[in-house]
Amino acid sequence: MAIRVAATLRIADRLAKTPSTGAELADAVAADPGALERLMRYLAARGVLGRGEDGRYTLTALGEELRDDHPAGMRAMLDIESWEGRAELSFAHLLHSVRTGEAAFPRQFGRSFWDDLAADPARAAAFDARMAAEVPGRAPAIVAGYDWGSLRHLVDVGGGDGSLLIALLTAYPALRGTVVDQPDTARTAAAAIAAAGLSGRA
Template sequence: MENGIANAIVDEYLTLVDDSCVALLPHALRIAAEFGLADLLTGGPMDVEVLARSVDADVGALYRLLRALASVGFFEEVTPRVFALSALGRRLCSEGPDSVRESVLQSDSYHAWAAAPEAFRRGTPVPLSSGPHGGGQDFFAHKDVDASAGRSFTRRMRERAASCYAGVVSIVDWSRSTVVLDVGGGDGFLLSAILRHEPRLTGVLFDRPSVIASVAGRLGELGERLRTVSGDFFRELPDGADTHVMSSVLHDWPDEQVDTILERSRTALAPGGRLLIVEMVVSPGDTWHPSKWSDLGMLVLTGGRERTGPEFEDRLNKAGYTVSAIRPIPGSYFTLIDAEPR
């Protein structure tokens, strides 16, 4: 994003504040996703009255929602009060390679940011307090005890991998790899893509027991080439893999915990192996970059942080790794960091 666009967003917000598109777009998208409007419109344009009956909504209110979202490209009013789905709007469908439906439905951020001033005073995240299992728990403990919240988070991470860094598969030279360990790999989306790209590789999907239990039986297409292991990466990682992958993992944690994760990786990594990290890298200076905003989200939600290139190098050096390359992932704000054991 150019700084000119960033300035336009800021100006629009400061002019209208709580009535601005910037403030209201996340809520409008969440309602559209909850109603399943995009899925309903995949068959073609529909009159707003028919849509309203389908989702049990007030006709006038639904028209105003669709009109607002059409103004930013998610729908199109093809004739008066008849709406069609746009290419952008298809990202709200429940299925599709670039769907973000689960991500816009999530409510963790809303609840956390309502109490965010306390996080900035203490420098620690806001305990989740919403829902039947949320009382006072940290982000991942909440996902472990609330199965629905856990499944939702896993689906959101799949959406992030698909939309933000699926391209990493094609920029890595896999010729020196034999066994790939995906640390905190969620439902295995990225690891499965790697194994399909390189049929001679085998893989190990590692995550918390609640995550592995939720994806058990859904990875059968790769047969014996992919196995799952549950555990705690603060304690130990499975050994034997010569390539470790960590995507959107380290930013969840403060430095002390990151050091532990990297040390466990260094201990488990096979001789001659390497570590591949996929994260956003904070850009220097005042230029706009989403990492600077995601960094605030990590502070409030998990206590983690986004990091600069030198900060990644410091953490890796402390754990016994040396950074061999830092390269952008094409078409993405994310970066691939290659690290070798010292």
């Protein structure tokens, strides 16, 4: 949880610019100086941060991975306030879910995962971007892996920004398709399909 809090507060991004003590960072990250210092001291003990003789903290190689611009993308995933972080926090109620068959997310946050996304456009956009980022690597195998031309109409449920459907419609000129997703996401897909010149088939 300490690493998640550090990711949420973007401590690594700040330390990458300027080595600092907890007290020096507290105002910038809206944290209690004493509590932040204890958190950073713990992270130093775990090898995430380095601590100099002057009490200022720096990033270790492990801590570098918490930078927002790091290619591993760990900061956003660990951010407690992100869609991924909130989804993972709901696993604290996994035992309840297994015992009752009820979803864990509403127990943690008082509403469904999808309602939570709908209530926060920034989180919803981040979710859509993450889902869309996975399509280019998978689309070629999906397009080649089945005779989609044997179908007349394909419905891509949870089709996100329409990238996969666009790839399929492009590869199979007789195929028609529909993306079914959350309303804002479906509108994004419709715009992408139109931009690809495929509106007449989707």
